[in-house]
Amino acid sequence: MPVTDVTTDHEALTMTLTAEFAASVDRLWKAFTDPAQLERFWGPPGWPATFPRFDFAVGGRADYYMTSPRGEKAGGSWEFLEIDEPRAFAVLDSFVDAGGAPADGLPTMRVVFAFEPTAAGSKLINTTYFTSAEALEQVVAMGAVEGSTMAFNQLDRVLAGLRxxxxxxxxxxxxxxxxxxxxxxxxxxxxxxxxxxxxxxxxxxxxxxxxxxxxxxxxxxxxxxxxxxxxxxxxxxxxxxxxxxxxxxxxxxxxxxxxxxxxxxxxxxxxxxxxxxxxxxxxxxxxxxxxxxxxxxxxxxxxxxxxxxxxxxxxxxxxxxxxxxxx
The missing domain is CATH 3.30.530.20 (START domain)
Known part of the structure; x- marks a missing residue:
């Protein structure tokens, strides 16, 4: 499985996921910046994502929702803060309600997607920065570690191509x-x-x-x-x-x-x-x-x-x- 480690640091207020892939940095970058490819792995099994909006530019916004087998929808949005192609991009990640506004009682986080070359291909370092220990604990309790791991472990088949x-x-x-x-x-x-x-x-x-x-x-x-x-x-x-x-x-x-x-x-x-x-x-x-x-x-x-x-x-x-x- 691609995910090799998930670490939560309550002092630094971070959650860091590391995954390695037998694909180039350029190929990995494309998978994370093309909404058609994101939809094939963003979201754990049973909660596939749909990205109706993806404005990939600093100051732009991506909107997505994940749909459960019973039709419940969980929405999110990214505001693109930094883009350094093909090495990294950073977003402000928010849970959103049905109208697209930040959801009450749920945190907004800064998330950095960093891509590095390795001898076998490439590495993703996905770091989420929280504003408080309570926000970190809340997201972990919601299943973020398990959900992110299952989602990113679906990425191999996207990178390789289906055939x-x-x-x-x-x-x-x-x-x-x-x-x-x-x-x-x-x-x-x-x-x-x-x-x-x-x-x-x-x-x-x-x-x-x-x-x-x-x-x-x-x-x-x-x-x-x-x-x-x-x-x-x-x-x-x-x-x-x-x-x-x-x-x-x-x-x-x-x-x-x-x-x-x-x-x-x-x-x-x-x-x-x-x-x-x-x-x-x-x-x-x-x-x-x-x-x-x-x-x-x-x-x-x-x-x-x-x-x-x-x-x-x-x-x-x-x-x-x-x-x-x-x-």
């Missing part, structure tokens, strides 16, 4: 913590077609099948927020297995980038999971990222032990064939 980062890896499953798993798969095809293939029943029936020998017998989707869906699979004639299905509710719908749903195994009292799907496109390929939130570690481990990753890889292999035909 290089994902080459030969197939479907990857990462355990993020006791209740969260991240699944990624790069597929050849533009994002709008991948989105369609995840939302249109006639396309889903062609690829969302898991291992060979199954058919999708029910595929009903209401994509509106608050709408319900129901999927059901059954074995082909002569194949072993019993039919099963899932149902759930749409919590967030941001076509063609993100959809969040609950997922419950139909006819059981098993608890639901939260499935957060995000699609990122680069050079005609789309990275599918699915962050799954489980109710507890035991449920997480039980599901992973079913061979879920292998089943998803078989489905994503079929998806690429569907994208070729549709495209």
């Amino acid at each position: 290089e980062y994902s080459a030969g890896k197939g479907t990857q499953t990462e355990i993020l913590d006791d209740t969260h798993v991240r699944i990624t798969r790069l597929v050849e095809g533009p994002r709008h077609l991948v989105w369609r293939a995840h939302q249109e029943p006639e396309l889903m029936r062609q690829w969302l099948l898991g291992p060979d020998g199954w058919r999708m017998s029910v595929c009903e989707i209401d994509p509106a927020v608050g709408g319900r869906y129901r999927y059901e699979w059954e074995p082909l004639e002569g194949m072993p297995g019993e039919k099963f299905g899932f149902d759930g509710e749409t919590l967030l719908w941001e076509a063609p980038r993100r959809a969040v749903t609950t997922e419950h195994m139909t006819g059981t009292d098993f608890p639901s999971t939260l499935n957060d799907l995000t699609l990122d496109e680069e050079d005609g390929a789309t990275l599918i990222t699915l962050v799954i939130e489980y109710p507890d570690k035991e449920t997480r481990d039980m599901v992973l032990a079913t061979g879920m990753t292998d089943g998803m890889e078989a489905s994503y292999g079929r998806l690429e064939g569907v994208l070729e035909r549709v495209g």
